[in-house]
Amino acid sequence: MKIVVAVSGINAVDNPGPGTGICKALKESDLDIRTIGLAYDAMEPGVYMDNIIDKSYIMPYPSGSREAFIERIKHIHSVEKIDVIISALDAELPIYMDIEPVLQELGIKMLIPTKEMFKTRDKLRLKELAETIGVKAPEYRSCTSIRDLHDSTENVGFPCMVKGPFYEAFKANNISEAEGYFHKIAMAWGYPIIVQKFITGDEYDVIGCGDGKGNDIGVFAIRKMTITKLGKVWNAVSIKNEKLIEATRKVVKGLSWRGGFEFEVLVESSSQDIYVLEINPRFPAWVYFAAGCGINLPERMVKLLLNKEYETNSNYDSGKLMIRFTNEMIKDIKDFEQISTTGET
Amino acid sequence: MDRDKLSVLAISDSGFIFDPVTGHSYTANATGLRIFELLKEDKSEDEIKSILMEEFETTEDEVSVDVDDFIENLKKYFLV
Structure with a gap:
């Protein structure tokens, strides 16, 4: 029987959400997975990517009614029998943190941070966090x-x-x-x-996933080679930097981090000091890069949630390049009509 | 000069150098590549200059400037 994983953030646009990368990683895993896209707009490209997303549904905005949000998930669950939801957008995490117990009762599993963890990595509390893990904060x-x-x-x-x-x-x-x-x-x-x-230096990212008990189930580090005007990674190279990995593991351990994360840092050119810029409480849009290098974090997350054996190693090669590119799909207006009128593909 | 870093650098015959810790890459010419090799063999700066004078049939002044500049650049990029 297929494992059903619903994934949000399938807006693969110029400010890309992580959803399509997560689905691509899941489809390349050794699990037999049916991917469900949770979109907020009929024009989210993931809705039309039927090679990696088997079916998509339009969701009510997370800033709206909690009840409407739950009802929509209940409806999708009644059709799809969802096993796992991977939330991939910062703005929707608060509602998922709120309704996780309801989802658990329905048999839907999630690996997301608690409200306390979410607050601790807040941009306004970076100084405290930086002190705890022995790095600097701008x-x-x-x-x-x-x-x-x-x-x-x-x-x-x-x-x-x-x-x-x-x-x-x-x-x-x-x-x-x-x-x-x-x-x-x-x-x-x-x-x-x-x-x-503003600090002059190079930007680095480490992504990983915490099991909620202080352990990571794999980490992967990159140097951003090119970023867009919106500050999004466009090209990157995998690196092996023990100082960064050590700082990341301190975050995971110190917060008993639960779920995917992206640890964004800057290394100052003149001093080589590490400055923590942000901790994003979810996988980033380039999560497939790690999967392509053997660290399939979405797959490991699903396995952890479903009590299957999963790998925890971080053995990958440095010097692998990620080249992002733009692409076009040609679809029929009927596809747009379908999602716009029925709210599903 | 800290030469430990040299052992982790990926240096190809074409002169392409990749630092897996920082993710930076550089290119070096034949002389630069030879200096890298000699540094990795733990030769002193004076020994490197003598070897290069012999191998490239050039003057002490020229070699000194090149080696000093190259090592300064390596320091600037935190490669040694």
Whole structure:
């Protein structure tokens, strides 16, 4: 019998969600998996990728009614008999953390952080976390008004990074640029806006998955070679950096992290000091890179949740390149009609 | 000079060098490659200069500048 895994974040757009990468990794695993896409919009590309996503459903927005969200999952579950949900979007994690007990009763398993873990990795608590794991955190201030922004940029200096509570980060060279980004991010993602000191260096990422007991079930590190204007990884190379891996494992152990994560750091050019930039509480959009190098984290997560044997090694080759590219699919308007009118493919 | 780092670098015959710890890559010419080899053999800077003078049939002044510059660059990129 097929294992049914529902995956969100199938918006493989210029600010890509991790869902299609997760589905691709699951389809290449040694499990027999039926993948269900949970989309928020009929134009999410994953809806049309029937080579890796067997069926998609439109979900109500997570910011809306909790009951409507649960009812939709119950409906999908009644048809699909979902075994596991892999949540791949920051903005929906709070509702999943909230309804996880309900899902458990339905027989649906998830490996996601607790509310306490989620709060600890908050961008506004990075300093505490950095101290715990023995790395640095760039100086930052939280802003909810233009006056805060002026005070913060005076304090942090220019250039600085202006970042949203969930997504987006821009480098501002002066106060007018900072104000522009402040409004742009606030309109899209709300408050607080974070002003962070700009540090010159290279950006690195480590991804992994914590079992909730202080252990990781595999980690994978990269150097970002090219990033987009939205700050998303476009090309990357796998690396073996013990200092980074050690810091990552301290995070997993210190927080007893549960679920996928992306540990974003910057290594300062002049000092080689490690600065923690963010801990994202889910797999990133490039999660397939790790799977392609033998560390199939979505597969391991599903196996862990279903009490199957899973590997925990982090044995991969350094020097593997990830080349992201754009692509087009040709579909019929009827496909759009189907998802738009019925809410499913 | 810390030469431990040299052992982890992936150096190909074409002069392409990949640092698996930082993910950076570099290219070196034939002279640079030879200096890498000699550093890995634990030769001193003076020994490297003498060997290169002989192998490349060049003057002490030229070799000194090249070797010093190259090693400075290696330090700058945290490769030694």
